[in-house]
Each structure stands twice: as structure tokens, then as C-alpha cells.
Amino acid sequence: MREAIILPTLSDTMETGRLVQWLKQVGDSVKKGDVLAEVETDKAVMDVEAFHDGYLAGPLSQADSDIPVGTVIGYISDSPEQAHEDQGSIPEKTTVAKGMPVGKTTTKELNQRDTSPVATAKQAVPDTDTSVPVSSQQSGIKASPYARGLARELGIELHQVSTASDGIIHAPQVLSAALAGPVPNLDAGPAYRYKLFTTMHKAVANNMIATLSTPTFRVSARLSFTPLKDLAHEQQQSVTLLLARACALCVQKHPHFNAVYTPRAMAMREQVDVGIAVDIPGGLVTPVLRDAARRPLDELNDDWRILRDKVKRNRLGPDDYQGATFYLSNLGVFEQVTHFDAIVPPGAAAILSLGAEQDGKVEFTLSCDHRVVFGADAARFLATLSQLLDNPKDSLCDAAKDQ
Amino acid sequence: MVEQVYYWQALNRALDIELAADESVIVLGEDVGLFGGSYRVTDGLYAKYGEWRLRDTPISEGSFTGLAVGAAMVGLRPVVELMTINFALLALDPIINMAAKVPFMSGGQFPMPLVVRMPGGVAKQLAAQHSQRLEQTLMNVPGLRIAVPATPQDAYWQLRQAIRSDEPIIILEHELLYFSKGPLEVGLEAPPMHRAQVRREGTDLSIVTYSGMLDVSLRAAEQLTEKGIEAEVIDLRSLRPIDWDTCSASLEKTHRLLVVEEDSRFAGAGAEIAAGLTERCFFNLDAAPQRVAALELPIPFNASLEAASIPRIADIIAAAEKLCSP
Structure with a gap:
């Protein structure tokens, strides 16, 4: 069996990529995640990784050719024999889709290209060390007159702005570059490579940028933890689940913590959905326990088990992680962490964070959106939490039966 | 008072008012008199103002437009109707060589209160020779003004402004617009003729x-x-x-x-x-x-x-x- 290697879309504006070089030969054994080839996009030189274990098989696209994204550039086969069956190169012509412009490369450019195995992103980004003045670099970029003027006014370097689908920088691209904040000047530092954000990482980054406008304050309290831990042990429940239940009950008693700020008015939500930050390789996810204040603890326990399983199998869907009204973040498994504060995620008014247990107590920090709740509200919330934690058995378990 | 009128009626109203207001205003063209104009623009005016004010001419655009240029030089305010812009090609010498140049070359001694009205544009199956637009031909002539009214109100305003102007002005109408309807308020104050x-x-x-x-x-x-x-x-x-x-x-x-x-x-x-x-x-x-x-x-x-x-x-x-x- 042979799996096709597709030239991936490595940036949102990328239409073709230059296959700089193959790092493996036909017949070489490759493992999933191995770097097979280097592709230069409009912004940087990036790696094409193997998605399967096997052997690199031909025909391979020629190095130093421009190839539209989505084109098959080679194959990975199950056996080395198979890999050698169909050697040779894909002629450049057939790899170029109809109507796709084939990038022109002058001999000079080819000679300048670094042929060492580790090509760096420096090749693709404008090199300020050359004698070419900055102004002429800017004029080599296609941008509308209005976009140029905007960039000048906003202090945006055009070579840091991505183009629209027509390959030209228009005003919206400059504006979004301005809104995205400053880009660090990488040219001054050592050579570098770009590592693409995973979708999850990008989403987290965007979410965090979105919280920058939230006026936040934090209130901390050291509360007893031993009773809760004992209860969890006694009832074979997860500590996290009981904490989430405790949060939900506090929110129920202080309903402002279930609100969210909107420019029009505060949105008061009708049930408490607790999002729980979970550490996963390469980032975090926040599976949500729905209606955590009113539903029986057993039911929540089942939900939590299913959610944790989905997290483990990387199968968490948007329904599982979106729309929490209150968040919980626990770094207590790291015993060195005494306390920390978290960022209030968009869509919530507060997040409760806790560090490791010390002498039977844990330091809780409530980070709050000051547009929605006030310092004394947070203090009252923590007082309620304190009561629950002092006597968790009655408050956490009985509450479910009351409903 | 706002009325809903046809474009041709708005032009007719403008002519009527200016003919009544100033005896030096005359209308020249093919079938503008007895027949009331190819697109009815001079409808009823012949009966009201007579054959000396509404002058039916031979089918000779060059000569009657030239006649109007001469009349404008000596004090009349002629309004020439050309049946279509396609026939204006025959009148380009008096329009471009005379009307547009005389005030300049005479050092302003001769005014040129001339209006030349004509429809251009693609109508309904009049074929290549009768479907031209040609506005660019006249746009390139310094000394001319070209108004392109698209509504009855503008047709009314701009024709009246053109008749009262001492400069040579082309009113470029459109064959398909004559029978389009729109509001007309006669008493409404007009914006400057060239204002978009x-x-x-x-x-x-x-x-x-x-x-x-x-x-x-x-x-x-x-x-x-x-x-x-x-x-x-x-x-x-x-x-x-x-x-x-x-x-x-x-x-x-x-x-x-x-x-x-x-x-x-x-x-x-x-x-x-x-x-x-x-x-x-x-x-x-x-x-x-x-x-x-x-x-x-x-x-x-x-x-x-x-x-x-x-x-x-x-x-x-x-x-x-x-x-x-x-």
C-alpha cells in the first residue's frame, strides 16, 4: 500500500510552495513525524513531515520546483521493495495545476540558496543585512496605495503583513496586522525556524488575546482541603469533580459569578456549566460539566469519566469544551506551586485557581472580571467556598438529593 | 408641488418656462415645430409660441446648428434639438470649431448662449449607426459643457440652467429615458449644473x-x-x-x-x-x-x-x- 504525501498548506496565504530539497531518499525508512522535505512558502522554510511509518517511495517531485498546495509530491510505501518499484521524479509539468503560475527563479537566486540540510527561515524573510535599503524592499511588495498609507501611519512594516487571496496587501490586511500587535524583530537574533501553531494552540492564543480588554482583579484565600480530600477518598470520587461541584454551588449562591459582560447588558445564565482546565500534551483543553449545581453527583461523575476519556483519546468535540460559565484550574498536582492566578476566559466572569496542598490547606485564587463582579463579591464567594470545604460531605453530596 | 412626470415632459416644462420668460429663446430642429419633436419634447409649444420661436428645419444638421451659432453670436438664445447624437457628427464643425471657439477667439466679445440637445445611448434595436454614445467625442473639447441628466428633475433643472447660461452647453439625453417617470418639483432650487x-x-x-x-x-x-x-x-x-x-x-x-x-x-x-x-x-x-x-x-x-x-x-x-x- 502506498500513502500519498501531499504538499500541505503551511500558511493561510500559501498557494504554491517551493520544494527546497528532499531530506530522505527513495527507499529510506521513515517514521511518522520525520521530516521528509523542506518547503519554502511565502514566509518561511518549513518542514513536510511524514504522517505514516514506512518507506519513502517515488515518484518524487523535483527539488527546487514550485508546486501548488495539495499536489502529491511523493509516497510512503509499506515495504522498501515497493518503494523502489516506481522510482524517478514526477516531471515538474504534471505537478503544476492548470492556470497555476509557476514561480520564476533566477539562477542567481538558486546560487544564493543555502544547500545545507538545515535551511533556515532567514532565507525567506527579508534579510536586513544586505545592502538593499529598506525603502526599496518595501516597494517590492505589492500593496494598494491606501494600504501603504495606512501601514505608514500605523507603523506597520509591509513585509510583516500577509497578502489577500489576490497576492496583494489591501487595507484589511494592514488593519488586522495592526490589531494583531507587534511582531518581534527576528532578523536581529539567531537563525530560526517557524513551527506552526496547532489548531488548538492557535485557538488558545486567540482566546487569550481576546481577554486583554478584560479588567481583572484577584482575591486569594487559604482554605482547608483535607475534608474534601478525605471525602473523595471515602466515596471513590475524583477531587476535581468535587471541587467543580463546590464551585457550582458557590456560583449558584452568588449568581453574578454566572453572568458575563456584553456591551448591551450582563448576560445572566440559567445554569452553571463548569469548565475544567486539563493539561494535555502541547496545550490545554477545558471539558465542561453541564448544570453542575443541580444534577446528581453520580450523573456528573459519569460525565466527568466520559470527558476525561475523550481528552485522553483526543476526541473532545466543541460541544464538550465550549460554553462554560465558570472555570476551574488546578495546578495542585505540582507540589511546588503554592498559588497562581489564571486568566478569565472569554464568556465567563471568573476562574478559580488553586495550588498544592500545604499543611492541609490550599491557596485558592479567584480571578474576576471587574465589569461583572466586585471585590467584596469575590470575598463572599470564597467565604461560601470555605464553608463548603469545611464540611464537604453534607454540602456537596446532600445538595444533589435536594434538587 | 411634486408631480410624477415623464422625462420628456420635464424637458417640455423647462422649454415652456424659458420660452415664456425670454423672447430671445428659440428652438431649432427637425420636426420640433408642427410634429412636436421626435420624442415629444416640444409637444404643444408650436401652438403656443409660433413658427418663429419653434423652427422646423431641413434635414441638415450642419446648416441649422451653424445657423444657431450665428444667432447666438448676435443675441438670440437658440436651443437646437438634434434627433440623435449619431447625427451630431454632421454638426461637429459648428459645435466644435465655432461654438466652442468663438468666445475664446473673440476675446469674449461674442457670447455663446447656445444649447444643443440630443439623445445618445443604446435604445431598442436601432442598429450600430443609431446606437452610439459618443460622449467622449464632445468631452475632449475645451469650451463646451456637457450635462447628462438621468432624472426628470435634473432634465428640467439642467435645461433651464443651460438656456440661461452664456456658454455653449450640450444636453446629452438618452433615448430610453424619455419615457421614464420620476418626481418633478418645479419650484425646487437647483444645485449647480455640474454638481454630482x-x-x-x-x-x-x-x-x-x-x-x-x-x-x-x-x-x-x-x-x-x-x-x-x-x-x-x-x-x-x-x-x-x-x-x-x-x-x-x-x-x-x-x-x-x-x-x-x-x-x-x-x-x-x-x-x-x-x-x-x-x-x-x-x-x-x-x-x-x-x-x-x-x-x-x-x-x-x-x-x-x-x-x-x-x-x-x-x-x-x-x-x-x-x-x-x-
Whole structure:
């Protein structure tokens, strides 16, 4: 069996990529995640990784050719024999889709290209060390007159702005570059490579940028933890689940913590959905326990088990992680962490964070959106939490039966 | 009082008022008298003002337009009706060589209170020789003014302003507009004759157009709303001079220019509009100005080919979408 290697879309504006070089030969054994080839996009030189274990098989696209994204550039086969069956190169012509412009490369450019195995992103980004003045670099970029003027006014370097689908920088691209904040000047530092954000990482980054406008304050309290831990042990429940239940009950008693700020008015939500930050390789996810204040603890326990399983199998869907009204973040498994504060995620008014247990107590920090709740509200919330934690058995378990 | 009138009735009203107000106003042209004009513009005026004020002429555009130039030099205020702009080619010598030059070459000793009215544009299957637009031919003549009224109100205003002006003025009408209806308020104060007007406000692109293409552009703009594009539509009202200020103000808002003209693209009015606005608004443009214009061919007689050879609503929508897409 042979799996096709597709030239991936490595940036949102990328239409073709230059296959700089193959790092493996036909017949070489490759493992999933191995770097097979280097592709230069409009912004940087990036790696094409193997998605399967096997052997690199031909025909391979020629190095130093421009190839539209989505084109098959080679194959990975199950056996080395198979890999050698169909050697040779894909002629450049057939790899170029109809109507796709084939990038022109002058001999000079080819000679300048670094042929060492580790090509760096420096090749693709404008090199300020050359004698070419900055102004002429800017004029080599296609941008509308209005976009140029905007960039000048906003202090945006055009070579840091991505183009629209027509390959030209228009005003919206400059504006979004301005809104995205400053880009660090990488040219001054050592050579570098770009590592693409995973979708999850990008989403987290965007979410965090979105919280920058939230006026936040934090209130901390050291509360007893031993009773809760004992209860969890006694009832074979997860500590996290009981904490989430405790949060939900506090929110129920202080309903402002279930609100969210909107420019029009505060949105008061009708049930408490607790999002729980979970550490996963390469980032975090926040599976949500729905209606955590009113539903029986057993039911929540089942939900939590299913959610944790989905997290483990990387199968968490948007329904599982979106729309929490209150968040919980626990770094207590790291015993060195005494306390920390978290960022209030968009869509919530507060997040409760806790560090490791010390002498039977844990330091809780409530980070709050000051547009929605006030310092004394947070203090009252923590007082309620304190009561629950002092006597968790009655408050956490009985509450479910009351409903 | 606002009335709903035909475009030709608005012109008729303007002539009636000016003929009554000033005895030196006369009307010359083929069938303007007894017959009341090819498009009824002089309907009823012959009976009211007589054959000396409404003069039927032989089929000889060069001679009766020349006659009008001479009459204007010695104190009359002639209004010449040419049956279509296609026949104006025969009168280009008196219009371009005489009317446009005499005030300048006489050092202002001879005024030129001449109005030449004519319809241009593609009508319904009149074939290539009777479907020309030709506005660019007259736009390139210093000394002329060209008004392009697209509504009954403007037809009324601009004809009255033209008759009262001491400069030679072309009123470029449109064969398909004569029987279009619109509001007319006789007492309403007129804007300056060359002032462009924003007919529809928008934020995403500026459609600059005139005459018969105004209605097509406005319809396209309505449909563009469904695609999330809000087009501003500017009616130039005058092709010489062009009101750059109104257009520039619009481009400062929208940053995108689409010119819609019924004439063929090459060296047409749209070329001047696009060039003039690029010079003035270069740093406000977020995309290269685009033109929607007629195809480069004599207008075919066949009805579907004829319709396909000049801008249609779909053409404007496609161009606007493309202009706004990146």
C-alpha cells in the first residue's frame, strides 16, 4: 500500500510552495513525524513531515520546483521493495495545476540558496543585512496605495503583513496586522525556524488575546482541603469533580459569578456549566460539566469519566469544551506551586485557581472580571467556598438529593 | 408641488418656462415645430409660441446648428434639438470649431448662449449607426459643457440652467429615458449644473455613473446588499466639467472605484473618470479602479446581442464583487 504525501498548506496565504530539497531518499525508512522535505512558502522554510511509518517511495517531485498546495509530491510505501518499484521524479509539468503560475527563479537566486540540510527561515524573510535599503524592499511588495498609507501611519512594516487571496496587501490586511500587535524583530537574533501553531494552540492564543480588554482583579484565600480530600477518598470520587461541584454551588449562591459582560447588558445564565482546565500534551483543553449545581453527583461523575476519556483519546468535540460559565484550574498536582492566578476566559466572569496542598490547606485564587463582579463579591464567594470545604460531605453530596 | 412626470415632459416644462420668460429663446430642429419633436419634447409649444420661436428645419444638421451659432453670436438664445447624437457628427464643425471657439477667439466679445440637445445611448434595436454614445467625442473639447441628466428633475433643472447660461452647453439625453417617470418639483432650487449627486449611500465601493446607466447601477447596488456589499452610487450629472470633489469624498469613505458607462471602454468617459480620480485619490485607493463598459464593437441589431454588448446588472454585480473580494 502506498500513502500519498501531499504538499500541505503551511500558511493561510500559501498557494504554491517551493520544494527546497528532499531530506530522505527513495527507499529510506521513515517514521511518522520525520521530516521528509523542506518547503519554502511565502514566509518561511518549513518542514513536510511524514504522517505514516514506512518507506519513502517515488515518484518524487523535483527539488527546487514550485508546486501548488495539495499536489502529491511523493509516497510512503509499506515495504522498501515497493518503494523502489516506481522510482524517478514526477516531471515538474504534471505537478503544476492548470492556470497555476509557476514561480520564476533566477539562477542567481538558486546560487544564493543555502544547500545545507538545515535551511533556515532567514532565507525567506527579508534579510536586513544586505545592502538593499529598506525603502526599496518595501516597494517590492505589492500593496494598494491606501494600504501603504495606512501601514505608514500605523507603523506597520509591509513585509510583516500577509497578502489577500489576490497576492496583494489591501487595507484589511494592514488593519488586522495592526490589531494583531507587534511582531518581534527576528532578523536581529539567531537563525530560526517557524513551527506552526496547532489548531488548538492557535485557538488558545486567540482566546487569550481576546481577554486583554478584560479588567481583572484577584482575591486569594487559604482554605482547608483535607475534608474534601478525605471525602473523595471515602466515596471513590475524583477531587476535581468535587471541587467543580463546590464551585457550582458557590456560583449558584452568588449568581453574578454566572453572568458575563456584553456591551448591551450582563448576560445572566440559567445554569452553571463548569469548565475544567486539563493539561494535555502541547496545550490545554477545558471539558465542561453541564448544570453542575443541580444534577446528581453520580450523573456528573459519569460525565466527568466520559470527558476525561475523550481528552485522553483526543476526541473532545466543541460541544464538550465550549460554553462554560465558570472555570476551574488546578495546578495542585505540582507540589511546588503554592498559588497562581489564571486568566478569565472569554464568556465567563471568573476562574478559580488553586495550588498544592500545604499543611492541609490550599491557596485558592479567584480571578474576576471587574465589569461583572466586585471585590467584596469575590470575598463572599470564597467565604461560601470555605464553608463548603469545611464540611464537604453534607454540602456537596446532600445538595444533589435536594434538587 | 411634486408631480410624477415623464422625462420628456420635464424637458417640455423647462422649454415652456424659458420660452415664456425670454423672447430671445428659440428652438431649432427637425420636426420640433408642427410634429412636436421626435420624442415629444416640444409637444404643444408650436401652438403656443409660433413658427418663429419653434423652427422646423431641413434635414441638415450642419446648416441649422451653424445657423444657431450665428444667432447666438448676435443675441438670440437658440436651443437646437438634434434627433440623435449619431447625427451630431454632421454638426461637429459648428459645435466644435465655432461654438466652442468663438468666445475664446473673440476675446469674449461674442457670447455663446447656445444649447444643443440630443439623445445618445443604446435604445431598442436601432442598429450600430443609431446606437452610439459618443460622449467622449464632445468631452475632449475645451469650451463646451456637457450635462447628462438621468432624472426628470435634473432634465428640467439642467435645461433651464443651460438656456440661461452664456456658454455653449450640450444636453446629452438618452433615448430610453424619455419615457421614464420620476418626481418633478418645479419650484425646487437647483444645485449647480455640474454638481454630482450621491444617489445611494454605501460604504464598500463607489459606483460612479451617469445617464442611462444610473438606473442599472442602482438596481445592481440593491442586489449587492444581499451579498453583503454596500455600494455608494454617484450620478455625475455633468461630464464636462466633472465634479471631482463629490467623487473624491466618496472614495475617502469606500476606497474602491467602479465606473459604469454605456460607451465602449477604450478611451471612453470612464477612462477620464478613472484617471482623474486616481490622480486625486491615489492614496485612498485600496484596489485598482475598475470599469464596466460596453464591448468594443458596433452595437449589434440582434436584440440579445445588443443587450449583451452593454453593461447589465449582472456585469456590475460581478465587477463589484471582484473589486471587493480580496
